[in-house]
Structures are given as C-alpha cells and as structure tokens.
Amino acid sequence: MGKLTEEFLKKWEELGYYRRACTLLSWDMYTATPRGGHPGMADAMTFFGTKAFELSTSDAFYHLLKELKDSGEYDALSEGMRFTVRTMLRDLEKDRRIPKEFYRDYLALQSKSMRSWEEAKRSSDYSLFGPDLDGLIRMTKEKCGFTDPGKEPYNVLIDLYEEGMDTDTIDRVFAQLKEGLLPMLEQILAKPQPKSRIYEGTYDPDAQKKVQQLLLEYIGFSFENGTVGVSEHPFTTSFSPRDVRVTNHYYEHDPISSMFSAIHEGGHAIFDQNVDPALADTAAQECPYMGLHESQSRFFENILGRRKSFWVPVYPKIQELLPDLQDISLDEFVQEINHVQCTPIRTQADEVTYCLHIILRYEMEQEIFRGGAKVEDLPRLWNEKTKQYLHFVPENDAQGILQDMHWSDASFGYFPSYLLGSIYDGMFLDAMRADLGDIDSLLENGQIAVVRGWLNEKIHRFGALRLPGEVIKEVCGRPLDAEPLLRYFREKYL
Amino acid sequence: MGKLTEEFLKKWEELGYYRRACTLLSWDMYTATPRGGHPGMADAMTFFGTKAFELSTSDAFYHLLKELKDSGEYDALSEGMRFTVRTMLRDLEKDRRIPKEFYRDYLALQSKSMRSWEEAKRSSDYSLFGPDLDGLIRMTKEKCGFTDPGKEPYNVLIDLYEEGMDTDTIDRVFAQLKEGLLPMLEQILAKPQPKSRIYEGTYDPDAQKKVQQLLLEYIGFSFENGTVGVSEHPFTTSFSPRDVRVTNHYYEHDPISSMFSAIHEGGHAIFDQNVDPALADTAAQECPYMGLHESQSRFFENILGRRKSFWVPVYPKIQELLPDLQDISLDEFVQEINHVQCTPIRTQADEVTYCLHIILRYEMEQEIFRGGAKVEDLPRLWNEKTKQYLHFVPENDAQGILQDMHWSDASFGYFPSYLLGSIYDGMFLDAMRADLGDIDSLLENGQIAVVRGWLNEKIHRFGALRLPGEVIKEVCGRPLDAEPLLRYFREKYL
Numbered sequence: 001m002g003k004l005t006e007e008f009l010k011k012w013e014e015l016g017y018y019r020r021a022c023t024l025l026s027w028d029m030y031t032a033t034p035r036g037g038h039p040g041m042a043d044a045m046t047f048f049g050t051k052a053f054e055l056s057t058s059d060a061f062y063h064l065l066k067e068l069k070d071s072g073e074y075d076a077l078s079e080g081m082r083f084t085v086r087t088m089l090r091d092l093e094k095d096r097r098i099p100k101e102f103y104r105d106y107l108a109l110q111s112k113s114m115r116s117w118e119e120a121k122r123s124s125d126y127s128l129f130g131p132d133l134d135g136l137i138r139m140t141k142e143k144c145g146f147t148d149p150g151k152e153p154y155n156v157l158i159d160l161y162e163e164g165m166d167t168d169t170i171d172r173v174f175a176q177l178k179e180g181l182l183p184m185l186e187q188i189l190a191k192p193q194p195k196s197r198i199y200e201g202t203y204d205p206d207a208q209k210k211v212q213q214l215l216l217e218y219i220g221f222s223f224e225n226g227t228v229g230v231s232e233h234p235f236t237t238s239f240s241p242r243d244v245r246v247t248n249h250y251y252e253h254d255p256i257s258s259m260f261s262a263i264h265e266g267g268h269a270i271f272d273q274n275v276d277p278a279l280a281d282t283a284a285q286e287c288p289y290m291g292l293h294e295s296q297s298r299f300f301e302n303i304l305g306r307r308k309s310f311w312v313p314v315y316p317k318i319q320e321l322l323p324d325l326q327d328i329s330l331d332e333f334v335q336e337i338n339h340v341q342c343t344p345i346r347t348q349a350d351e352v353t354y355c356l357h358i359i360l361r362y363e364m365e366q367e368i369f370r371g372g373a374k375v376e377d378l379p380r381l382w383n384e385k386t387k388q389y390l391h392f393v394p395e396n397d398a399q400g401i402l403q404d405m406h407w408s409d410a411s412f413g414y415f416p417s418y419l420l421g422s423i424y425d426g427m428f429l430d431a432m433r434a435d436l437g438d439i440d441s442l443l444e445n446g447q448i449a450v451v452r453g454w455l456n457e458k459i460h461r462f463g464a465l466r467l468p469g470e471v472i473k474e475v476c477g478r479p480l481d482a483e484p485l486l487r488y489f490r491e492k493y494l
Numbered sequence: 495m496g497k498l499t500e501e502f503l504k505k506w507e508e509l510g511y512y513r514r515a516c517t518l519l520s521w522d523m524y525t526a527t528p529r530g531g532h533p534g535m536a537d538a539m540t541f542f543g544t545k546a547f548e549l550s551t552s553d554a555f556y557h558l559l560k561e562l563k564d565s566g567e568y569d570a571l572s573e574g575m576r577f578t579v580r581t582m583l584r585d586l587e588k589d590r591r592i593p594k595e596f597y598r599d600y601l602a603l604q605s606k607s608m609r610s611w612e613e614a615k616r617s618s619d620y621s622l623f624g625p626d627l628d629g630l631i632r633m634t635k636e637k638c639g640f641t642d643p644g645k646e647p648y649n650v651l652i653d654l655y656e657e658g659m660d661t662d663t664i665d666r667v668f669a670q671l672k673e674g675l676l677p678m679l680e681q682i683l684a685k686p687q688p689k690s691r692i693y694e695g696t697y698d699p700d701a702q703k704k705v706q707q708l709l710l711e712y713i714g715f716s717f718e719n720g721t722v723g724v725s726e727h728p729f730t731t732s733f734s735p736r737d738v739r740v741t742n743h744y745y746e747h748d749p750i751s752s753m754f755s756a757i758h759e760g761g762h763a764i765f766d767q768n769v770d771p772a773l774a775d776t777a778a779q780e781c782p783y784m785g786l787h788e789s790q791s792r793f794f795e796n797i798l799g800r801r802k803s804f805w806v807p808v809y810p811k812i813q814e815l816l817p818d819l820q821d822i823s824l825d826e827f828v829q830e831i832n833h834v835q836c837t838p839i840r841t842q843a844d845e846v847t848y849c850l851h852i853i854l855r856y857e858m859e860q861e862i863f864r865g866g867a868k869v870e871d872l873p874r875l876w877n878e879k880t881k882q883y884l885h886f887v888p889e890n891d892a893q894g895i896l897q898d899m900h901w902s903d904a905s906f907g908y909f910p911s912y913l914l915g916s917i918y919d920g921m922f923l924d925a926m927r928a929d930l931g932d933i934d935s936l937l938e939n940g941q942i943a944v945v946r947g948w949l950n951e952k953i954h955r956f957g958a959l960r961l962p963g964e965v966i967k968e969v970c971g972r973p974l975d976a977e978p979l980l981r982y983f984r985e986k987y988l
Contacts, residue, residue, distance in 0.1 A: 017541045020534070021515045024522060032526075036719035037737025040514070047511045206700040225530035243531025 002073035008064055011055065012084065016281065018052035020239060027237050031229035031247060056088070062096065065089045080282030083465060087283055094147040102146070106139050110409050117408030124398035126379050129408070134375040136410045137368055154369035157413025162291040162420060164467040167370075170362065170416050173423055173482040178359050180486040182389065185340070185352060188493045194335035198256065201324030205250035210321050212248055212262040218314050219300055220452045221246070221266045225273050234261040236268035236297075240280050244272040255322055256337060260301055267300030268293060270452065274460035284464040290414065292468040294421030295428065296455065302351045303425050303488070304451065308334045309443035340493065342390040344399040351422070352489055356389040358419035361404075365412055424468070426485030427476045431458075496567035502558055505549065506578065510775065512546035514733060521731050525723035525741060550582070556590065559583045574776030577959060581777055588641040596640070600633050604903045611902030618892035620873050623902070628869040630904045631862055648863035651907025656785040656914060658961040661860075664910050667917055667976040668853050674980040675849055676883065679834070682846065682987045688829035692750065695818030699744035704815050706742055706756040712808050713794055714946045715740070715760045719767050728755035730762035730791075734774050738766040749816055750831060754795055761794030762787060764946065768954035778958040784908060786962040788915030789922065790949065796845045797919050797982070798945065802828045803937035834987065836884040838893040845916070846983055850883040852913035855898075859906055918962070920979030921970045925952075 001009075025045045033041050055061060068074055069085055077085065113132035120129035144153035155166050212228065222244075231247040238244045246265035250258045271293060272286055279285045287293050304310050311330060319325045325333070340350045346357040360382070367373035367381060382401040383393050394400030406414050432454055433439060442450050458475045472480055495503075519539045527535050549555060562568055563579055571579065607626035614623035638647035649660050706722065716738075725741040732738045740759035744752045765787060766780055773779045781787050798804050805824060813819045819827070834844045840851040854876070861867035861875060876895040877887050888894030900908050926948055927933060936944050952969045966974055 014541075017538050020538050021518075021542070024515075024518060027526075028518060028522065032521075032721055032723065032739070034717060034719055034721045034737055034739075036716075037721075037733055040734055040737060044511050044514050047508075048515070222530075223528060225528055227526055227528045227531075229526065239531055240534055243528055243534060245526070245528075 002071070002076070004064065004068040004071055005073045005077065008068050008085070009081075011061055011064065015052055015055050018048045018055065021048040022052065023237060023239060027229070027245060030231040030235070057092070057095065062089075062092050065092065078278065078282070079465065080279040080284040080463075084283035087464075097149075098143060098146045102139075102142070106143060106410075109135050109139060113410075114405070114408045117402065117405065121398050121402040124396040124402065126397045126402060129402065130375050133378075133407060136407070137375070137412070140410050140412055141369070152370075154365065154413065157369070158416065161411075161414050161417050162289050162468055164469045165291070165416075165420065167366075169480055170420070173480055174359050174362060174416075174419065177355060177419075177423070177482040177486065180482070181352070181355055181489070184486075184489060184494065185342075185356070188340045188352065189342070193341070194332070194339055196328075196332065196336040196339070198325070198328055198333070198336055199253055201255070201322075201328075202252055203250075203255040203322050203324060205252065207321045208250040208255055208258045209248075211255070211318050212258060214314065214317060214321070215259060215262045216246070216266050218448065219263060219266050219270065219304075220449060221269055222273050226269055234265050236265045236272070238269075238272040238286055240285060241273050241275045241277060242280070244269045255325065259318075260305060260337070263305040264297045264301040267297035270300070270455075271296040271460045274456040275463035276461045279463045279465070287462075287464050289464070289468045290417035291420035291424065292459070292471060294418050295424035296421075296459065298351075298418075298421045299425045299428060299455065302422070303429055304439075304443065304448070306334075306338050306351065307440060307443065309440035310448075312444045313446045313448075338492070342392055344386075344392070344394050345403055352493065353390060355419055355422060355485075358415055360385045360389055361415040362419070364401075365415065369412065420468070423480065423482050423485050424472060426483075426488050427472060427478075427481065428455075428459075429488060430484045431476045496565070496570070498558065498562040498565055499567045499571065502562050502579070503575075505555055505558065509546055509549050512542045512549065515542040516546065517731060517733060521723070521739060524725040524729070551586065551589065556583075556586050559586065572772065572776070573959065574773040574778040574957075578777035581958075591643075592637060592640045596633075596636070600637060600904075603629050603633060607904075608899070608902045611896065611899065615892050615896040618890040618896065620891045620896060623896065624869050627872075627901060630901070631869070631906070634904050634906055635863070646864075648859065648907065651863070652910060655905075655908050655911050656783050656962055658963045659785065659910075659914065661864075663974060664856065664914070667974055668856060668910075668913065671849060671913075671917070671976040671980065672853050674976070675846070675983070678980070678983060678988065679836075679846060679850070682834045683836070687835070688826070688833055690822075690826065690830040690833070692819070692822055692827070692830055693747055695749070695816075695822075696746055697744075697749040697816050697818060699746065701815045702744040702749055702752045703742075705749070705812050706752060708808065708811060708815070709753060709756045710740070710760050712942065713757060713760050713764065713798075714943060715763050716767050720763055728759050730759045730766070732763075732766040732780050734779060735767055735769045735771060736774065738763045749819065753812075754799060754831070757799040758791045758795040761791035764794070764949075765790040765954050768950040769957035770955045773957045773959070781956075781958050783958070783962045784911035785914030785918065786953070786965060788912050789918035790915075790953065792845075792912075792915050793919045793922060793949065796916070797923055798933075798937065798942070800828075800832050800845065801934060801937065803934035804942075806938045807940040807942075832986070836886055838880075838886070838888050839897055846987065847884060849913055849916060849979075852909055854879045854883055855909040856913070858895075859909065863906065914962070917974065917976050917979050918966060920977075920982050921966060921972075921975065922949075922953075923982060924978045925970045 022045055025041050025048070029038060029041050029045075065085055065088055069089055074082065074085065109132065113129065113136055116132045117129045120126055140157070141153045144151070144156040148156045152167075158165050158167060158170065209228075209230075216228070217223070225242045226244045226246070229245060229247040230249065232249060234246070234248050236244065236246050246262070246269050248258050248261050248265070275285055275287075308330065311334065315330045315333065319328075338350070340352045342353055343349055346354065346361075349357050363385060364378065364382060368378070373381060379397055379401050386400065387393050404415075406412075429439070432451070436442060436450060436454060439451065442448070459471055462471070466474065469480075472478075516539055519535050519542070523532060523535050523539075559579055559582055563583055568576065568579065603626065607623065607630055610626045611623045614620060634651070635647045638645070638650040642650045646661075652659050652661060652664065703722075710722070711717070719736045720738040720740070723739060723741040724743065726743060728740070728742050730738065730740045740756070740763050742752050742755050742759070769779055769781075802824065805828065809824045809827065813822075832844070834846045836847055837843055840848065840855075843851050857879060858872065858876060862872070867875060873891055873895050880894065881887050898909075900906075923933070926945070930936060930944060930948060933945065936942070953965055956965070960968065963974075966972075
C-alpha cells in the first residue's frame with residue numbers, strides 16, 4: 001500500500017468513527033434517550049460533528065486527497081475508495097469556496113429557523129417563520145453562488161439531492177404527470193368511495209410490533225444485519241450494510257400507519273442492506289440520491305404493498321395478531337389502503353394525490369427561486385394551488401404551508417425527489433414485468449424474494465456508484481418518462 | 495476562571511465525550527446492534543477507548559492535574575471538581591508506575607482469557623481456561639506491585655472495588671456471618687418447603703415488560719431521567735444523573751426473574767438518578783464503590799422486594815397483567831420469592847444461600863492470593879467448599895468454578911462487594927427503622943416514597959463523595975457488623 005493511500009485510509013477511518021458516533025447519538029436520541037439526557041447527547045453530537053467537520057475540511061486533508069487523486073496510487077484503490085476520493089474532492093472543492101463566516105452564519109440561521117418554524121407550526125402563525133425563511137432563501141441562493149458560480153441556484157439545489165437531475169427534465173415529467181393526473185383524479189373521486197370500519201377497532205401496540213416483525217421478515221429485511229426501534233416519526237438509519245435500522249410508531253386506533261411505515265422504511269433498509277459488501281466502509285456503501293432511495297421505499301410501500309396479491313400470503317397471519325381485523329375481509333382491507341381522497345397532509349396522502357402534493361411544492365420552490373415570489377405571498381400562493389389541485393383550502397397554515405419541516409433547515413430542492421422516486425417506480429415496474437412476468441402471481445405464491453432479488457441485482461448492489469440517470473438507462477433502457485406511472489394509476493384506479 | 499482550571503475543564507470535557515461514546519457504544523451493542531453490526535461498533539469502541547486512554551494518561555494531562563492541584567485555583571473548584579482532580583491524580587500516580595508494555599500484555603491476556611473462559615464454560619472444560627487464569631493471577635499480583643508497592647496484593651484489589659475496605663475487616667464480618675449462617679441454613683432447610691405452581695404458567699414477555707414498567711414506577715425510577723432496554727443479562731448504565739438506563743430479560747415461564755431484575759437494576763438506577771445535580775459531569779456523579787452500590791440494588795431487591803408488605807399495593811395490578819398469576823395468592827407468591835434452597839448458580843440464589851456463594855468465592859480468592867493455591871487445584875477446592883457450605887457437589891465445572899465471568903477479566907477482589915452490600919443493608923435497615931418506624935406499615939400503605947427518600951437523603955445524594963466506611967459511620971453510627979443482617983434472616987426465616 002502506498003504512503004498516500006495509507007495516510008488517507010487512516011484519516012478516512014478516523015472520520016468514519018466521528019460520523020458513526022454522530023449517527024449513533026442521533027439514533028439513540030430518537031429511540032432511547034430519556035428527556036433529561038437529551039442535552040448531554042446533543043452536546044456530544046456537536047463535539048463529534050465538529051471533529052468530523054474540522055478533519056474533513058482541513059487543508060491537510062484536502063491536499064492529501066488532491067495528491068492521492070493525481071498519484072499513481074489512485075488507480076490501485078478499490079472502486080469504492082476511488083469513488084470516495086473523487087466525490088470528497090469534488091465536494092470539498094465546492095465547499096471550500098464558501099467563506100467560513102458565511103457558513104457559520106448560515107448554520108446559525110438554520111438552527112434559528114428550525115425553532116421559529118416549530119413555533120410557527122404549533123401556533124399556526126406563518127409570520128413567526130416568514131422573516132427567517134426570507135433569510136434562508138437569500139443565503140441559500142448566495143451559497144449556490146459560492147459553490148457553483150454561474151449555475152442556476154435551483155438547479156444546484158436539485159443536484160444536491162438527486163445528482164445529475166435538472167429542472168428541464170423535472171419540468172417535463174412533472175408537467176406530463178400533472179396533465180394526466182388532474183382529470184384522472186376527477187374520475188376517481190366520482191366513483192363510489194369505500195367505507196372502512198378499520199378505524200373503529202383497537203390495535204395493541206405490542207401486537208402491531210409483532211405485525212411489523214412479520215412484514216419486515218416477509219419483504220426480506222435482514223435481522224442479522226438490521227434492527228428495529230420506536231420513535232415519534234418513522235425513519236431508517238444505516239451504519240453499514242451490516243447494520244441498518246428502521247423505526248416505527250404505533251397508533252392504537254390505526255393499524256395501517258405502522259404497517260405501511262414498516263414496509264416503507266423496510267424498503268429503504270433493504271436497499272442499504274443489499275449494497276455490494278465490497279463497498280462497505282466507503283462513501284459508496286449507501287445511495288445518497290434521494291429520489292432513487294425513495295423509489296425503493298415507495299416500490300415496496302406502493303407498487304407492491306398496495307396490491308392485493310402482496311397481502312394474500314400474510315393477511316391471515318396479521319388477522320391472528322390483530323383480532324379487530326378478523327371481521328375485515330382482505331378485499332375491504334385492500335380497498336381501504338387504496339382509498340384515494342384529497343387530504344391536507346402530504347405524509348398521510350394516498351399514492352395518487354401524493355403526486356399533486358409534491359408538484360405543488362415543486363412549483364412553490366420554482367416561484368421562490370426562479371419567479372422571485374415574495375415570502376409574504378407564499379401562503380396565499382400555497383392555498384391557491386391547493387384549491388386548484390386538491391379542491392380545498394387548508395384550514396390554516398399549520399395544515400398548509402407550515403406542515404413540512406424541509407424549508408426550515410433550507411432543504412430546498414429536496415421535495416421533487418419524492419415524486420421522482422414514484423416516476424422511477426412506474427418505469428421499474430415495466431422493466432420488472434418484462435423480466436419476471438406477472439408480479440401478482442409471484443406475490444400470491446409467496447415468491448416476493450424473486451421481486452426483491454431483481455431489485456437487489458438491478459439497483460441495490462451498486463450503492464452510490466450509479467447515478468439515478470444511469471440506473472434508469474441501464475434498467476429501463478429509455479429516458480425518464482412519467483407515462484408508466486400514469487398507466488399504473490389508470491389500470492389500478494379506473 | 496483561572497487558566498489552569500479552564501485548560502483542565504476543556505480536557506475533562508473532551509475526555510467525557512470519548513467516555514460517553516464508549517458507554518453509548520456498549521449500551522447499543524448490548525441492547526440494539528444487530529449481529530452483523532457488532533464488529534463496526536467494537537472497532538469504534540476501541541478507537542474512542544484509545545482516545546480516552548491517551549488523553550487521560552498523557553504526561554501533559556498529568557502535569558496539568560498536578561499543577562492545578564497545587565495551585566490556588568484548586569480551592570475555587572466545586573466540590574465535585576475537586577474530587578475529580580484529586581482522585582484522577584491519585585489514580586494516575588499509581589497507574590503511571592505500570593510499564594506500558596506490561597499493561598499492553600495484561601490487556602491482551604484479558605481479551606484472550608475472556609474468550610478461553612467462554613469456551614471453557616461452554617464445554618465445561620476447566621483446562622481450557624486454567625493456563626490463562628494462571629497468567630492473569632501472576633500478572634495481577636505483578637500489577638499490584640507496580641501500583642501499590644509494599645502493600646499486600648489482595649488488599650490492593652479489594653480497595654479497587656470498595657475503597658477503604660481491607661481484608662481484616664472483611665475477614666471479621668464474613669467469619670461472623672458464616673458462623674451464624676451455617677447452622678441457620680440447617681434449621682431453615684429442616685422446615686417444610688413451599689411448593690409453587692408459578693413456573694407452570696406462561697407469561698407473555700410483552701406483559702412482563704409492562705410489569706417491569708409498573709414496578710419501576712412503583713419504586714420511584716424516573717422515566718424523565720431514565721429508560722429501559724432489553725439485553726441477554728440485565729444491567730444498569732449511567733451517562734449522568736439525568737440519563738440512567740436499566741435492561742431486563744424476559745423468560746416465558748418465569749415471571750419472577752424479570753420482576754426481581756427490574757427491582758434490582760431499578761435500585762442501582764435510583765442511586766444514580768438521585769445524586770446531587772451539583773455533582774453532574776464530575777467524577778463524583780456516580781458511586782464507584784461496588785459494595786455500596788450493590789447495597790442499594792439489594793436493599794430494593796431483598797430488604798424491600800421480598801417482604802409481603804412491598805407487594806400489597808402492586809400484586810393485584812400485576813395479576814391483571816399476568817393472567818396465569820391470578821390463581822396464585824399473594825401469600826403463595828411471597829413464599830415462592832423467599833424459598834431458600836441450595837442451588838448451584840450464584841445469580842439465581844435466594845438471599846440466604848447467596849451469602850455462602852460469596853463467602854466461598856472470597857475464600858477461594860484468599861487461597862489464590864494469600865495461600866498460594868495452584869490453579870489446577872482450584873476446581874477441587876471449589877467443589878469441596880460447595881459441599882461443605884451448600885451440601886452438594888457441582889455437576890460439572892460449568893455449574894461450579896466456571897460459572898462467573900469475573901476472573902476471566904481479572905476482576906479479582908470484586909466478589910466480596912456483593913456480600914458487603916448485604917451486610918450494609920442489615921445495618922441500613924436498623925437505622926431506617928430507628929428513623930421511620932415500622933417499614934411494613936409504610937409499604938403496605940403505599941408510602942414507599944418515604945423509604946426511598948430516606949435512602950436518597952442518607953446515601954444517594956453524595957454520589958462518590960463519601961466512602962463506604964464514612965457512609966456506614968454517618969448513617970448507622972457504629973462500625974461494620976454482620977449481626978443486623980443475621981438478625982434480619984433469623985426474624986424472617988426462623
């Protein structure tokens with residue numbers, strides 16, 4: 001091993017331990033830390049986060065990366081390590097252009113605005129958040145100017161969350177989707193609506209936990225390389241392909257929420273667990289492209305999890321665990337989990353209206369970053385668009401523009417990833433059918449492992465190595481297109 | 495704040511973060527890490543452990559401590575920080591006399607012998623562990639020679655776990671106890687034995703978890719400053735008085751194990767949670783004297799938890815949670831949890847024979863460190879003593895000399911702490927009765943908070959500030975004596 005490589009691996013390992021400490025502290029704070037222990041854990045997170053930041057942004061580390069990249073040693077590195085050196089260097093080159101004082105102020109404003117957003121949402125008073133949002137938008141544009149001078153800010157932001165994606169492509173597929181979806185929604189809503197008795201039952205949280213265990217095992221989550229926890233909001237976190245964790249939350253009168261969270265987070269986790277072991281402990285061990293990652297959680301949750309065939313092998317077992325489901329037939333259950341309705345909260349939306357929730361947010365971000373909309377006009381704009389796409393006006397801003405936390409920490413450009421995930425899913429489903437034939441008969445016969453194996457083989461094992469555009473090209477052999485998703489909706493709902 | 499103080503506090507804080515990372519990694523490995531994730535967590539623990547070791551044993555830190563201790567700034571420190579500086583300096587002065595290579599070899603032998611002990615226990619083959627045990631004994635004596643030259647090694651070891659305690663005192667009270675206990679055990683065993691139907695039932699682990707919750711709340715564990723987890727063996731771990739965690743393990747056909755583990759670990763936790771908040775983040779925030787700590791867990795578990803009056807306010811609620819207890823009366827239950835019998839495993843022993851299990855181990859350690867017994871003769875000696883005190887010969891070494899892990903990592907001198915804890919408890923009970931009157935009527939009336947408040951006030955709040963001997967003197971006003979414990983046993987069992 002060359003001297004530069006050795007030096008780099010030592011630093012990379014050290015950085016890995018600081019990051020692992022931060023991930024573990026965060027996991028623990030959400031799943032285990034008692035209230036009184038939070039300040040102690042938060043201080044430790046700041047300490048290790050600072051350690052990681054100092055190491056990774058130091059001149060010494062930057063010059064080491066540069067030297068290694070330009071040396072003969074680079075080619076002798078593993079594929080995962082080459083990816084690590086290459087992407088770290090690229091990101092550092094951008095980030096080093098951000099003035100230190102600017103960055104410090106930007107982080108400070110983010111902390112401030114996360115608190116003001118919480119307060120604004122709690123009291124449904126947008127004016128408490130507006131001024132900070134205004135600052136965040138201004139500083140985010142400025143930051144894009146530092147990292148990617150000459151590039152359009154909103155495109156810089158999109159690229160952060162879905163590398164290689166741009167607004168031209170998103171404009172095209174979102175417009176295509178919107179045009180198809182709006183009339184389709186009218187038709188769906190005109191049909192008779194199912195009336196479910198599910199929410200009249202009582203479902204023991206411990207039993208729901210057993211259902212989660214059953215569903216995770218069913219879809220192929222590895223408990224050898226994964227575990228589960230309980231938190232306020234479900235999430236997935238990974239230390240390596242050998243240690244991937246999902247959380248859930250159980251509501252006594254809603255068994256569906258925890259079931260679909262289990263499947264959704266399980267989909268994220270199955271991606272992380274099935275990355276090629278050769279990429280472990282490199283920056284390629286986890287897919288950082290949010291749309292692609294979301295496509296996998298949503299494939300399990302929606303494309304598979306909302307089909308009747310998915311439930312055929314497991315529903316009777318679930319009925320045993322949750323007695324109040326025993327007089328709800330599989331057909332009634334499947335009707336309920338595919339109940340399309342216009343509701344205010346994105347995270348609780350069905351798979352059809354969910355798309356419109358995202359299109360709305362994407363259009364809002366366009367207004368902000370390209371149209372120059374004023375911060376004080378945003379709630380009105382939000383409500384107009386809600387009226388237009390979902391046929392109601394939010395009761396208040398807490399149920400409208402303040403519902404998501406994404407803007408409060410300047411995650412502008414993140415929202416489109418969710419919908420890109422669904423659009424990819426439409427295309428993946430076509431490609432999967434071409435390879436495996438009828439998905440429903442596979443599922444009905446308990447052969448979900450075949451479906452999962454296809455996703456592992458085509459998508460998961462590459463981790464971060466393939467960009468979303470490359471995956472689409474390799475797997476589907478055609479450019480990005482919303483038509484397969486529209487067709488999937490049409491066939492299912494009309 | 496003086497310059498030395500500032501410099502010290504910065505280092506102390508950094509050390510605290512490394513130690514916190516180690517504690518959290520360990521907690522996570524026992525309660526959450528999936529099997530595949532263990533190597534990654536273990537490597538991180540080595541990294542942060544090394545960081546802590548390097549910092550705390552560095553010349554710079556030693557000289558800083560020395561300078562601070564001798565400066566005018568020392569007196570301006572808080573009581574907890576003075577304790578921190580004083581004890582760290584004392585320990586460093588001892589530990590710095592251990593040659594680095596020796597220490598490295600000692601740690602390496604400990605890792606090796608922990609594995610060989612596991613293997614030996616699994617296959618019940620003492621010969622797999624004997625040679626490593628021999629090396630550990632030799633090196634431990636040598637280590638004592640480095641840290642405390644001229645002092646008798648076994649006294650050095652005892653002092654590690656119960657500061658201020660020595661073999662003269664232990665010899666005296668253990669002899670007193672043995673003399674009283676051996677004939678008492680004959681008398682107890684001659685009485686008719688209870689026959690319990692408890693172990694014929696089935697007890698849902700989720701319901702046992704609810705029982706644990708109920709018991710912890712009942713005895714006064716704070717969920718604001720504490721949480722619970724599940725692990726193979728129950729334990730307590732503390733980050734600070736604001737974050738104290740207990741674990742448990744649930745056996746489907748034994749509800750008593752998890753109930754008493756909850757009370758025992760809850761007792762440890764209540765100690766840690768009730769240390770004076772002014773001592774938080776100092777070395778005095780947790781009591782490092784094992785006998786004194788164990789006295790608190792055992793006070794809750796035995797002195798309180800094995801009285802009928804303790805169960806009067808909670809047993810009906812527990813019967814609701816565990817239906818198979820419903821036709822077991824409170825009297826039958828209390829008989830079962832006070833069933834004295836000679837059984838092979840220390841950790842499963844009743845409160846009376848437990849004392850003999852410890853006396854046996856103490857005498858074994860005396861033979862090893864003072865009598866020069868040969869390692870190959872230890873199993874024979876162990877079995878002879880078991881026969882003599884408990885009237886049976888262990889079936890094999892796994893049920894005999896190999897049952898405890900303590901010797902495998904060289905924790906010689908730890909065992910006596912357990913029994914010292916019980917002896918303290920006899921004395922604490924006398925002192926408590928003198929202050930509070932009849933304990934049973936307090937418990938029966940649901941006033942366990944009064945009992946806990948007394949322990950908080952007399953013992954817990956001082957954390958590490960008072961040595962066990964000082965606590966005994968302050969609380970009981972008399973020297974250490976086993977008679978109160980013997981009297982407690984006599985009154986209860988004869």
